[in-house]
Amino acid sequence: MEYFQKHPKKELLHGPVVDWVEEQYRKLYKRKPRDPWREIRRLYQKGFLIKVKKGVYKYDPDLIRNKExxxxxxxxxxxxxxxxxxxxxVCGRGREDGVEIHADHRIPLEKGGTNTIENGQTLCSEHNLLKKNYSQTEFGKRFLIRLYQEALEKNDERMIKFCEEIFDIYDKYNINSHIERPDRKFKEFK
Known part of the structure; x- marks a missing residue:
């Protein structure tokens, strides 16, 4: 953070920042730091830096002072x-089921989200972790796959058709095509 604070409002490439951090760290500890690249990304995720583009970050003290x-x-x-x-x-489980719940940002703070009721949603620990690991559309498709599998097990034709139509929408707009569409695979086993 010190390097960014010395260069406010400047678009800085990852590389020179990492080099500076490694140099400072060696002076203090006589060895290389663990992963300064990851730490720069973490500063961005916590809202202390602005990501200009891949590998380029900026520190704007005015914006940071005003940001919650x-x-x-x-x-x-x-x-x-x-x-x-x-x-x-997502799953309908809560405290009465012995499940820890979290207030989650629909749009993360680092992507312009706010700490408002409208930007909040309740997620269990499991679904909160899934959402953090995937974009919302990926999370949605993975959840839909689970729903589809359950519908097949219960032979719930209405829910099977619903899921298949949602998969069609994912295909139509070419969203998350890297996640295999399960309905064609599972129909073979029906």
Whole structure:
């Protein structure tokens, strides 16, 4: 962060920042730091840096001073939970099921999201982790695959047809085509 603070409002490539960090670290600890590349990305994810493009970041002290860099305030978090019935909006499980719930940002702070009720949703730990690992459309498709598999097991024709139509929409707009469409594969086993 020190390097970025010394160069405010300048678009900085990853490489020179990493070189500087490694040099400073060696002076102090006589060895290389663990992973400065990842730490720069983490500073961006926490909202301290602006990602200009791949491998280029900027520190803007004016923007950072005005940005809320914390999770939902307790009253907003409680309002989100209350609105969602204290249950995960994906699976419907909640505290009464012994499941930990989280107030999650629909649009992450680092992508311009806010700490408002409208930008919040209740997720269980499992679905919160899945969402963090995938984009929302990937998360949606992976959840839909699970729903489709359950519908096949129950022979729920209505839900099977629903899922297949949603898969058609993913195909129509070429969204997340790297995730294999399961309905063709599973129909062979029906």
């Amino acid at each position: 860099l914390h999770e939902f305030p307790p009253d907003i978090k409680e309002a989100i939970f209350k609105r969602d019935g204290y249950k995960c909006i």
